[in-house]
Amino acid sequence: MTLTTATTRPVERASGPPGRGRPADRGAWFLVLPALIPILVLSVGPLLYGIALAFTDSQAGRTEPTQWVGALNFQDLLHDTLFWDSFRIGLLWAVGVTVPQFLLALGLALLLNQNLRFRWLARALAIIPWAMPEVVVGIMWRLVYNPDAGILNETVRDLGLGDGRDWLTGLATALPAVIVVGIWAGMPQTTVALLAGLQNTSPELHEAAALDGAGAWGRFRAVTWPALRPVALAITALNFIWNFNSFALVYVLTNGGPGGRTRLPMLFAYEEAFRYGQFGYAAAMGCVMVAVISVILAFYLVGRLKGGDES
């Protein structure tokens, strides 16, 4: 179907007058369909279906037909302390990764914007965390954190700081340990985005500010930050959302343990859906996560509009 429209339409168009400027949008439709149909069928559709499932008692392998239960799943969620624990851990993890990562990446981007000698090496090495499958990142850090054969404990021992510990299974250390991995894994993207933003600031402005007697901090506030703000805001909002939704890294590192201390909302929902077969309930969890993310996106958009007013 798509194919036939795609081949006949341009012939019709070609016979018409070759006007300058933007051709009518009608002719553009057939170009959009090949991507639009899969998007609607496999992305937008399932998303709406998923929201609908949240209001049903859908379960895996059940013989009775699925029924509407209204807001029952959401009522149950309200009283599910395990879910709110995981929600709290998810927020803690997302903030714990996003904020330090942003500050480190900002410092690093400012550094790499200087004319330093081994800048290229940083660029070359930055490929590693960026390109690695998350599963491999998780495995790699498990080797680092390994209580006996890991390099971290060996370093701790070498420095005379004790015998080291089992970082990923300790109740107090597990979440900080996975947060460090999260920071490591996302550093390059954040840095590159900020570096791109920095390259938007004009050197002339910097020099003018310097002539006016502005110090490094003054120049950063007056020149660098205003230019960097839109990129910084975008990458922070996206990082927060990605982290809040993340799964693979923590699944491999701790699988939510010890005692649920690193059970992110996605891990919780995954278990609920594919281990216990509670599709409706897990979908309701997904809806709550979407609600939170929408709030964050709204903040981002508001911040962006404000930034637009200033400039």
Added chain:
Amino acid sequence: MRPSRPARAGQYLALLAYLVFLAFPFLWLISTAFKPPRELASLHPTWIPKDPTLANFRQAFDEQPLLRAAANSVLVAVCAALIAVVIATPMAYVMARHRSALSRAATGWVVVSQAFPFVLLIIPLFLILKNLHLINSLPGLTMVYVVWSLPFALWMLVGYVRAVPPELEEAAAVDGAGKLRTLVSVTAPLLAPGLVATALFAFITAWNEFFFALVLMKTPERQTLPVVLTHFLGAEGVADLGPLAAAAFLATLPSLVIFALIQRRLTGGMLTGAVKS
């Protein structure tokens, strides 16, 4: 302006700290992959294996169907990448050239889709694919990956299309070429490097993906490499470190090589995406 000497020293120190932080886990992975069991069991692990061996790699292939998993990954990722680029290019073209309600909606969708919690998507996808008998099927997974890589592919391609001057297309239109002819004979050749970069990126996205594959692929013969890698971890989280490291190292190589090739273009694409939109 030249910074002062101590400031410069501080900068290099900070750079060094970053390079160490970035590199050490990876170096440790490589080191572990080449260590014989005796050294792995040692209570004082060393950075460089004293007695490097390839035994871990052989054992890794013996323990898990790695070749099969890699073949599955390659197949799914290549198909997904090709299909994604072929169907995304015309749409990206329209998004870049026309400011219509449609392209605005598409741009909005690209942003919003980045924010989906996948659990809300995977449950219905699982049910739909189950009804179509496409669970545990490579074509089913490929379909999911196509749609999953579309947002970023569109994002990148829009940037590349904008870089092609519209005057060239208008000239072709004056010569009587239709929309599709213009797209194929004028725009596509100029886009070629961007198309390749986008396809490679979509390939890596699929090659690295874990969550969908974990849910959708049930039997070891159909599973992709990231899923099979987690089997090395064992039920209790006790792992045979050497083969685990060896397999993980091998699984990274393709993406590292491809990323090294397209890194410049990718940053360029992200740059235009982040700044212009």
